[in-house]
Amino acid sequence: MTAELRSPVRTQISGARSIVVKIGSSALVKSSPTDISDGLDLERLDALADALESRMASGTDVIVVSSGAIGAGIGPLGLKKRPTDLATKQAAASVGQLALAHAWGTSFARYGRTVGQVLLTAHDISMRAQHANAQRTLDRLRTLGAVAVVNENDTVATDEIRFGDNDRLAALVAHLAGADALVLLSDVAGLYDGDPRKGGARMIAEVAGAADLDGVIAGSGGALGTGGMASKLSAARLAADAGVPVLLAAASDAAAALADAGVGTAFAARDTRMSARNFWVRHAAETRGRIVVDDGAAAAIARRKSLLPAGVVGVEGRFLGGDVVDVVGADGAVRARGVIAYEAAEVAEMIGRSTADLPPGLRRPVVHADDLVLRS
Ligand SMILES: Nc1ncnc2c1ncn2[C@@H]1O[C@H](COP(=O)(O)OP(=O)(O)O)[C@@H](O)[C@H]1O
Numbered sequence: 372m373t374a375e376l377r378s379p380v381r382t383q384i385s386g387a388r389s390i391v392v393k394i395g396s397s398a399l400v401k402s403s404p405t406d407i408s409d410g411l412d413l414e415r416l417d418a419l420a421d422a423l424e425s426r427m428a429s430g431t432d433v434i435v436v437s438s439g440a441i442g443a444g445i446g447p448l449g450l451k452k453r454p455t456d457l458a459t460k461q462a463a464a465s466v467g468q469l470a471l472a473h474a475w476g477t478s479f480a481r482y483g484r485t486v487g488q489v490l491l492t493a494h495d496i497s498m499r500a501q502h503a504n505a506q507r508t509l510d511r512l513r514t515l516g517a518v519a520v521v522n523e524n525d526t527v528a529t530d531e532i533r534f535g536d537n538d539r540l541a542a543l544v545a546h547l548a549g550a551d552a553l554v555l556l557s558d559v560a561g562l563y564d565g566d567p568r569k570g571g572a573r574m575i576a577e578v579a580g581a582a583d584l585d586g587v588i589a590g591s592g593g594a595l596g597t598g599g600m601a602s603k604l605s606a607a608r609l610a611a612d613a614g615v616p617v618l619l620a621a622a623s624d625a626a627a628a629l630a631d632a633g634v635g636t637a638f639a640a641r642d643t644r645m646s647a648r649n650f651w652v653r654h655a656a657e658t659r660g661r662i663v664v665d666d667g668a669a670a671a672i673a674r675r676k677s678l679l680p681a682g683v684v685g686v687e688g689r690f691l692g693g694d695v696v697d698v699v700g701a702d703g704a705v706r707a708r709g710v711i712a713y714e715a716a717e718v719a720e721m722i723g724r725s726t727a728d729l730p731p732g733l734r735r736p737v738v739h740a741d742d743l744v745l746r747s
C-alpha cells in the first residue's frame with residue numbers, strides 16, 4: 372500500500388465502528404451490451420456479503436443500502452432494457468425488490484445472519500416523525516444482530532420527490548444512523564478526473580476538499596445505474612460536509628475496501644460533524660416557502676446572525692411556524708435554509724419593519740441564527 376493509501380482518512384474509514392455500505396445496480400445486476408435482462412449476479416452478491424460479514428465479524432455495525440430492484444425486475448417482466456417511464460420503473464422495482472431482498476437474505480443466511488428490509492422515501496426522511504422511526508428501526512435491527520438492507524421505496528415515490536438515486540439516500544442514511552463512514556461500491560475503481568470510458572482519465576486517490584475537484588468531469592452512469600458519477604460525487608460531498616468520510620471503490624474490490632480502505636477514492640470529512648437537526652434542515656427537510664431578503668440581511672446571515680424582519684423584502688409559499696423555508700437573496704439565489712418562527716401571513720405583516728415597531732408577540736427573529744443553515 373502506498374503512503375497515500377494509508378492516509379488519515381483511510382485509517383478513519385477502516386477503523387470506523389459503524390458504516391453504511393451502498394451497492395449500486397451496476398455491481399449487482401448482470402449486464403451485457405446487448406442484453407441486460409438476465410437478473411441478479413448471485414455470485415457477486417455472495418462475495419459482497421462475505422466482505423460485509425467479515426467487517427461485521429471484526430466488530431463494525433454495517434447498514435447496507437442496496438440498489439438493483441429495477442434491474443432485477445427487468446427479466447421477470449420480459450423487458451429488454453431499463454425502463455424510463457415511472458410506472459414501468461415502479462412495476463420493475465416491485466418485482467425486483469422481492470428478488471433482491473430474497474437474495475440478500477439467502478446470502479447472509481450462510482452466516483446465520485438475519486436480514487431486515489427497510490424501504491424509505493425522501494418524504495419519510497423529510498418528516499421528523501418518520502425520520503425518527505426509521506432511526507429507531509435501524510438501531511433496533513443493529514442491536515438484534517440483524518443487518519438492515521435499505522432501498523428507496525420505489526413503488527410509492529413520485530418523480531418529484533424521489534431521492535432519484537441511492538447515493539443520496541445512502542448519504543442521508545449514514546447521517547441518520549450516526550455512521551462513522553460511508554462506502555459507495557460501484558463498477559468503477561474510484562473517481563476519475565474524466566469519464567473513464569472515454570480513455571485517458573486518471574484516478575484520484577484522495578479528495579481533501581473542493582479544490583481537489585477542480586476540472587473533474589463526473590459523467591453519467593451505465594445502462595443499469597441511475598445517477599452516474601455526478602450523483603456519487605454530490606452524495607460523497609454531502610456526507611463529507613456533514614462530517615462522514617467516504618470511500619468510493621469498485622464492488623469487485625469490496626474485500627479490500629472494507630478491510631483496510633486501501634483502494635478507491637477517499638473523501639476526507641469536515642472536522643466537525645453537523646448537528647442532526649441542522650443536517651436535516653439543510654439536506655432532508657422539504658421546504659414550504661421562500662423568504663426574500665435584502666443585501667444587508669444576506670450579509671448578516673452569512674456572518675451567522677439571526678434573520679430580522681427589517682431585512683425581509685418578500686414572502687412566498689404557505690408555511691407555519693416551525694416549517695423549513697429557503698432564504699433567498701434579491702437575485703433569487705438560495706443563501707440559507709432555516710426553521711421559520713412565524714406563519715406566512717405573520718411574516719408578510721412584518722416585512723421591512725424594525726423589531727421595536729412590532730407588537731411584543733412578533734419580536735423574535737424571523738429565523739434564529741441557531742435555526743439557519745447556510746448554503747455552502
Ligand atoms: N469521472 C468519473 N469517474 C468515475 N466514473 C465515472 C466518471 N464519469 C462517469 N463515470 C461512470 O459512472 C459509472 C458509475 O455510475 P452508475 O452506473 O450510476 O453506478 P451505480 O449503479 O454503481 O450507482 C461508472 O461505470 C463510470 O463509467
Ligand SMILES: N[C@@H](CCC(=O)OP(=O)(O)O)C(=O)O
Nearest residue numbers: 396438439440441536537597
Ligand atoms: N431504488 C432503485 C435504485 C436506483 C439507483 O439509485 O441505482 P444506482 O445508481 O445503481 O445506485 C433500484 O433499486 O433499482
